[in-house]
Amino acid sequence: MAGTHSISEFYHGRSIFITGATGFMGKALVEKLLRSCPGIKNVYILIRPKRGKDVSQRLEELLASKLFEKLKRQDPDFSKKVIPVTGDILHENLGVSQKDEERVINDVSVVFHSAATVKFDEEMKLAVEMNVVGVNRMIQFCKKIKNLEVLLHVSTAYCNCNVKYIDEKVYEPPLAPHKLLDACEWMDGDVLNTLTPKMIGNRPNTYTYTKAIAEYLLYQNKEELPVVIFRPSIVGASWNEPVPGWVDNYNGPTGLLAAIGNGLLRVMKGDFYGTSDIIPVDIASNMMIAVAWDNVVYKSDELKVYHCTTGQMNKFTWGQMERMSHECFMKNPVNTVARIPNPRFTKSYVWHEVCVLFDHVLPAYLMDMMMWVSGKRPIFVKIQDKLRKAVGSLDYFTQNEWVFSNKNLDDLLNKMTPEDRKTFNFNVKSIHWPTYMESYCLGIKRFVLREELSELSKARQTLKRLQRINFAVNVFLFIAVWRLLINRVAVARTLWNFLLGWAIRIFKRMPKVAKSS
Template sequence: MKAMNSDVMGIPEFYSSKSVFVTGSTGFIGKVLLEKLLRSCPNIGNIYILVRPKKGLDINARVKEMFKSQLFDRLREEQPGFKEKVIPVNGDITEPGLGLNQNDRELITSAVSVVFHSAATVKFDEPLKLSIQMNVLGVKKILELCHQMKKLEAVIHVSTAYCNCDKEVIMETIYPPPLLPHNVIDAAEWMTDDVVEMLTPLIVKPRPNTYTYTKAMAEYILQKERGLLPCAIIRPSIVGAALLEPYPGWVDNYNGPSGMLIAIGKGILRTMHGNTDATCDIIPVDLATNLIIAAAWSLAIERPSNVPVYNCTTGQLNRLTWGQMERASHKYFLKTPVNRPIRIPNPYFTSSKVCRTIYLWFDHYLPAWIMDVVLWLQGKQPQMTKVQNRLWRSVKMLEYFTSNQWVFTSQNVLDLHQKLYAEDQQAFNFDVTCIDWPHYLENYCLGVKKYVLKESLDTIEDARRALNRLYVIRRFVKVIGFFIMWCLIMPRLAIARRLWHYLISLAVKILHRIPGFARS
């Protein structure tokens, strides 16, 4: 694929003076997208962000709180007045008409040129009704709004690479769902919640959860109801910490691999059902957002008649395995441990469900029970068993992805990268072959410590001392455990007694051969 003609504007020039509408701007991808647009397209027009009140905070308070994040530190330094371009709009994708009032609707439809729709529920176990409301009907409402926009040039829908995880090879195309979305939507509306919950496993099968199922429905709805709207779909795989921008290792949530790494670092998670040779398809969040921004540019410039789909993945171009993730997390959490680890970070992925179950009971629940007994004896509230129960509810949902792998084609992504000018390839990089996985994973482990757990790197020496104490405790417990087992076995087995006496006599003989020992 050849690069664009020299008379075609680059990405920053394309966004110059253009107004943008973003949903999901308070989410992980949405925040990074917002920061990148403001920083790398400094002449961009207004950015309207759809925000709903939450936890007693109105939309302005939520946006103010969001801007306190370290994510925006670099932007604050380079462009102190960036907040003036961000205009929060009161709304909710679950409400009719997105919950927009008439003034905001008229403002958006008359001014906006590019729409980024990233709002969704990412909970794997979300009830089907709510998942449909947010992930499917939300797309319908966005399209209804876009049909009213007078200056619209591009609509980017953020999906997931796993929306078609019932297939082994996933192309950059939209697949028809097994059930027509309208039938599922209608059925979910008249059925009671109990009936929908009971039927959900049958409806989503062979997909593992409501998230992947409704994301596939959303793509199909977009294709059928877009009309002549210029739309494209971005399918990120497992979105992880930033590779470079705005800071290496930046992450701010417990979702996906971040929560898993924190649990490993704390020593809470030691065993998972997973294939160490399978692909761990992590995509850094900054590379994903760069692709989103570039896809809108390409869509507006070329105006294709179809809906381009971009599989934003790493597995076929720069492969990482779950075995590499297992070893890296062990290595880097020993090098830079988290504060107050409960146990030594020592993750183990096994493809055997039997081994996983054995390890679950003896390496997770049994130590949790013992710790709870110790806490109870100290007059404290037992909590480790509850922690393990919550952890394993999350782990079970991840194990489908750690135990399987897929082949994602990515020719559209490669072609798009070739279209960019050299300076845009650098400024909006989404070339996954540039990822150095050991370096990235080390920054990721540091990132969850620094940005998610809010732990200062100045505390690393204290954390290492805490880890050394755990090593001493582990050795002591092993010795005591061996001694107890030996005491239980030896009186009952003659061979054990003979072996014990043989070892003692052998030790005495060795000591007597040491010069000076017999005379002493």
């Protein structure tokens, strides 16, 4: 039976088509396919020109990433297998040329579609265009591929976050896909923005709303296409491959951790004991590769959905993130630390707002005043405004938790050989969270903030200086407040005199140290 073939053997001689390859998950997927499936024939990646750079320049930048250094040592000529396809999911027929289209539809048998907007607060019109219309265009394009064996669509575990127990199935959408597509054709952006709160209903944002509708669009085409849906939870830095802690953007938990490391984010809304369902990007890419293999080798008449989550198999809480991130950044501080890292999650709205005022807003104004006095441009108030908006988009996910079914994940692991389970490891029970968090925080220093680890000793000295300043300021404030109370309140004055007298008596009774001759 074909099922006896290893995953690497399955991809031998096959050509793959990937959208979203320049994104975080897409890069990890491309690298893993080329490194662990060396017999792969071609990897076609859809790339659009951007910011004055043509497709060849963007491909060169992609492959120059530190993510590919291990692969370069293993196969210096790996880039010959990576073929750029100029196009954009925002255009009809993906905007590809006739020549590129012919190559893809004649050569490709496996498609990974991960292109999407991942901004939670994206305007409805663009969110629909990217996440629904783009999927529809992808469906129509894939119907032309002559030997297509599987189309893997990357969704999100939170597309049905309006329910607490989420099964591995496609749910009824909040609105029929064709109705949404029709509405977006004649409504302008302002009208859609006005209607957005009513449209998304009990979902938190346009991202989860459009992702749910896109899934149903795929479900409607399951008879004509070999579709499978992959739902990762909150994707974070790599666990092991190809380097621990690799991350290249500020999305999701990375932005939170970077702000915690800088000392700019000290209080967040969230359930201390709630599940922080983070999935390392290499675990997700390993599982995507295995899922595609599974749905070709073990064909199913049903459209299968796979959850890639950690909460029910290896729970990690926001409270653990709070403590571990603090420990990591105190041990390995960032060079640009502005205040001592001190993150806190709270479910209390009142306490959160009080802490934001005294721990975020007032210090930002104070630091900007110091910047202005020293002749520098004030920046901290603007940073706090942006930070509060970014963190606010995550409030819904840090204050709630869900139960995700993982039956298909378990079944997939059981079908794999011991060697494949090692090469394409996505067993989340193997994650040791303290080790992962330390790698994650160091990865933010290295790959996002672009700081050299050789500068750690200097960063530690800066942090120690901040600790001394913080201690001195606290002592000054305590004495100032206490003196104010002494002058105003008789009881406080009496207590102060008692403590002072007691301290003097203790000091006088201490034995004197003999002078050495």
